Amino acid sequence: MNIGNASEKSGLSAKTIRYYEDIGLLLADRADNGYRDYSMSDVHRLRFLQRSRSLGFSVEECRQLLSLYSDKDRESADVKAIAKAKLTEIDRKLAELTELRDTLRHLVRNCHGDKRPDCPIIEGLAGKD
Amino acid sequence: MNIGNASEKSGLSAKTIRYYEDIGLLLADRADNGYRDYSMSDVHRLRFLQRSRSLGFSVEECRQLLSLYSDKDRESADVKAIAKAKLTEIDRKLAELTELRDTLRHLVRNCHGDKRPDCPIIEGLAGKD
DNA sequence: AGAAAGGTTCTAGTTCATGGAAGGTCAAGG
DNA sequence: CCTTGACCTTCCATGAACTAGAACCTTTCT
Incomplete structure (x- = not known):
């Protein structure tokens, strides 16, 4: 194609x-x-x-x-090692992404979406780790 | 600091x-x-x-x-809209990352790590979607 | 005091694309 | 057959997000 x-x-x-x-x-x-x-x-x-x-x-x-x-000629031990290393990295990324999502989700759920001044952005996000 | x-x-x-x-x-x-x-x-x-x-x-x-x-001065409706849009994007990324991880995990589990020629890379990854 | 460690700005180079020009190819309709 | 428009080619320039290096100043350690 x-x-x-x-x-x-x-x-x-x-x-x-x-x-x-x-x-x-x-x-x-x-x-x-x-x-x-x-x-x-x-x-x-x-x-x-x-x-x-x-x-x-x-x-x-x-x-x-x-x-x-x-790379079919590569020894599968090599392949396995690379895959394992990448897996660790992916799991870390997954954890970070999940955390980011939970943070945003919390924000969306608790924010009333009007002009009231207590939008939970500051408390929920800015302050802590 | x-x-x-x-x-x-x-x-x-x-x-x-x-x-x-x-x-x-x-x-x-x-x-x-x-x-x-x-x-x-x-x-x-x-x-x-x-x-x-x-x-x-x-x-x-x-x-x-x-x-x-x-941005504390921003109307919280705006904030909420942005957050929601980003949430959708994050969820998509999460799904992709999970898929990628599962693919690699399958590879790592099924690959015997020696020189045998039936390392499941080709069957498990290259062929299908 | 003198050196090492860490800060500053500035200019230039790298990586990973992306846009646009100039031109060749193909399938469909007049 | 021939043109029109979509799609392909290469090549050169630009943009985004850094990154390296030079030249110089400030703090800290001995």
Whole structure:
């Protein structure tokens, strides 16, 4: 499939997909006309990249994560080690995100949404850790 | 407290903290010697920034989120609207992150960590959505 | 006092894209 | 057949969010 299609399916812009190819993150086949040609498997990788980037992993971290998908020659012990390290990081991010959500949720629930001066922003958020 | 101390407590580099001041995200008091002077409340905001940035929110989004802490003059209806919008976004991120974690966790559990060729990367990850 | 540690500003470079120009390709309709 | 418009190509420039380094000042430690 063409890049436009892959872009739509992955949530990454065509520009970004070409950029990722430039930096060697995901190399695409080429059709006879020179157009990039993406398989469903490529699209899965692109979506995976979109997700991990939007969740705060750097391109280099994504490269590592992607190697879990792609590098069949790698010894699986290596793969496992990388995956474990990333898992720890993801769990930390999950905890932080959950905390952030609970904080905001508390705010939304307790804020009356009018001009009364006791909107719980200050008490609930500004003061403590 | 000095910037080094604030840096340590917030997890942001001193460089980054100065940069955030440049772009008006968090303005610091100044001591008599010209050094920036941070309160505990400033540190909380810095930590908050560190977290939200690392979770993939843009600086502008962080500015909004931060306004939930700081902007006491704002009508609470506005605050509530912003908070609600961010909540939706956070919930989406949480779902994605959870999915990513489950995928990796499955990999780690099922990979035997040796050279056997049936490391479940390909079946478990590369193929399906 | 002298050195190390940490602060200041300023300019420049890096990473991760994103926008736009100039031009080639393709599928559909007149 | 030929044009129109969507989609593709490369290349160069710009933007966002840092990050590094130089040059210099302030505090602290011995």
